[in-house]
Amino acid sequence: MTLNRRSFMGTAGAAAGLLAAPMLHAQGSGKPRVVVVGGGAGGATAARxxxxxxxxxxxxxxxxxxxAYYTCFFSNLYLGGFRDMDGLGHSYGNLAASYGINVLHDWAIGVDREAKTVTTAGGHTLPYDRLILSPGIDFVDGAVPGWDVSAANAMPHAYKAGxxxxLLKAQVExxxxxxxxxxVxxxxxxxxxxxxxxxxSMVAHLLKEINPTAKILVADPKESFSKQGLFEEGWxxxxxxxxTRVGxxxxxxxIAVDPVAMTLSINGEVTNVDVCNVIPAMKAGRIAEIAGITEGNWAPVSAFDMSSRIDPNIHVLGDAAAQGDMPKSGFSANSQAKVCAMAVRGALTGSNxxxxxxxxxxWSLIDTDDGVKVGATYEATEEKIAxxxxxxxxxxxxxxxxxATYQESIGWYDGIVADMFG
Incomplete structure (x- = not known):
């Protein structure tokens, strides 16, 4: 499956059209209001x-x-020296200038589902007719004994780009x-x-150039992982x-870590390390929990429009959603955002x-020009995205x-950024 920018930007449609009845919006007059929380691949795309x-x-x-939004996708390529940090950063200015979106740089800290309002740390209270949450991930407290976010300067997670x-690259260097x-x-x-x-792979690529006798130790609680045969062949x-990967x-x-002593313990065996990248267990971004729409660590949604199974006036996109077979990825969030945007527009205006x-x-890069990929197509069912x-x-x-696979990934990156920000 090869995507160029033209074909990528047209993936929202499908077969026969259905007509949604317009909804009487909560404010009683004026335009219906949509508030989107989170400006990543899901939120920015939905807003646009x-x-x-x-x-x-x-x-x-x-x-x-x-x-500025720094993409998590392709951030590993920065670690390997294939991308610079400026090339991962993108402004929200065009969303405001070209599409009339009110971009508010603030933290959403509260959702009143009965009043249908969002409050922010800066003191704003924003009414909505539909609320779209795309807050990405947070980390599960205590997931890795010895580590919490206060230790992220000593043992970075680097799973939120920027x-x-x-920091992680500087430590490796x-x-x-x-x-x-x-x-971890x-x-x-x-x-x-x-x-x-x-x-x-990218850390190994960097070390091969600057520190060829260095070693990499991966402590992995999973029996297997995505593209395992491809990665192991490439390594x-x-x-x-x-x-060395220990499963x-x-x-x-x-597993346990000690950020002060810089040690990693695997089943009681302690190893001194020089850099430790701790990637803990994850959960939906905090605002989803605050809104009361999570079950366990994630927010369950309807596959037909990404609406919350707890509150149909709230939609959840991307990493935060429990939606079925789709992986948590930038491409997935962007794809879900288009389905959600169409449904919200139909509910509020009666459009098709x-x-x-x-x-x-x-896509993943293993070494110079050694790109691999995995993907799928999906449909909505009553149970899940299947x-x-x-x-x-x-x-x-x-x-x-x-x-060619690597070049395809570069074209996709340019396409999704344009699809998010215009």
Whole structure:
């Protein structure tokens, strides 16, 4: 499956059209109001599509605390030296200037579902007719004994792109010759299933250039992981002898760290390390929990329009949603956002709503021009977003195929950024 920018930006539609009855919005007069919390691949896309396709008929506010969005997707390539940090950062200015979206740089700290309002740390109270939450991830307290977010400067998670990513790279570059880089991989489910293993590849690529006798130790509580055969083939080919992965059969389901002593304990066996990338268990971003729409760590949604199964006036996108077979990825969030935007627009204005269809592809870079991918298509069912077919790169592919896969990923990156921000 090859996507260029043109085909990528047209993935929201489907077959026969259905007409949604317009909803009487809560304010009684004026335009209906949509508030979007979170300006990543889900939130920015939803805000832009609602504003663009409603032709100004809906008032759209996007609440996002940061003034520049740094993509988690491709941030591993920064660690490997294939991307610079400026190239991962994107402004919200065009959403305001070209689409009339009210971009509020603030933290959403409260949701009153009865009054249908969102409150912010800056003291704003924003009414909504539909609320879209796309807050990404937070970390489960106590998931890795010895680590919490206060230890993130000593043992970075780097799973929210930006300063944490820069910190982790600086730590790797400062490792002593022959030192040890350790990673604590997360349990399922988590953001970007191949992400930790692409990161291992990119750190190995960097160390091969600047610190070739260094070692990488991965403590992984999972029996298996996404694209495992492809990564292990690539590690043997490019980084033979550098990378050791310990799974649960080796005690990696019993992990602890000490950020002060810089140690990693696997089933009681303590190893001194020079850098430790701790990626804890994850949960929906805090505002979803505050809104009271989570069950366990995630927010369950309807596959037909991404609406909360607890409150139909709230929609949840991307990493925060418990939606079925789709992985938690930037592509997934963007795909879900288009389905959600169409449904919200139809509910508020009576415009056509088409059956939900979804797609996802996750690309990973193992070494220079050695790109691999996995993906699938999906449809909405009463139970979940259900897979209708998939694909994955094969072991033993030619260098030309792998290089073409990497180039395809670059085209996708440019396409999704344009789809998010215009």
């Amino acid at each position: 599509y609602i504003a663009k396709d409603s032709n100004g008929a809906i008032d759209v506010t996007l609440i996002e605390p940061t003034r 300063s944490q990513t820069e 400062s490792m002593p010759q022959g030192g040890v880089f350790a990673m 991989a997360p349990p399922n489910p988590y953001r970007c299933p191949p992400g930790p293993y692409e990161r291992v 043997e080919k490019h980084y033979s002898g550098m990378i 649960p059969d080796g005690g990696a389901d019993n 709503v088409f059956p939900a269809r979804f797609a996802n592809t996750c 897979s209708t077919g998939g694909f994955v790169s094969q072991t033993g592919e030619t260098a030309e195929v792998r290089a």
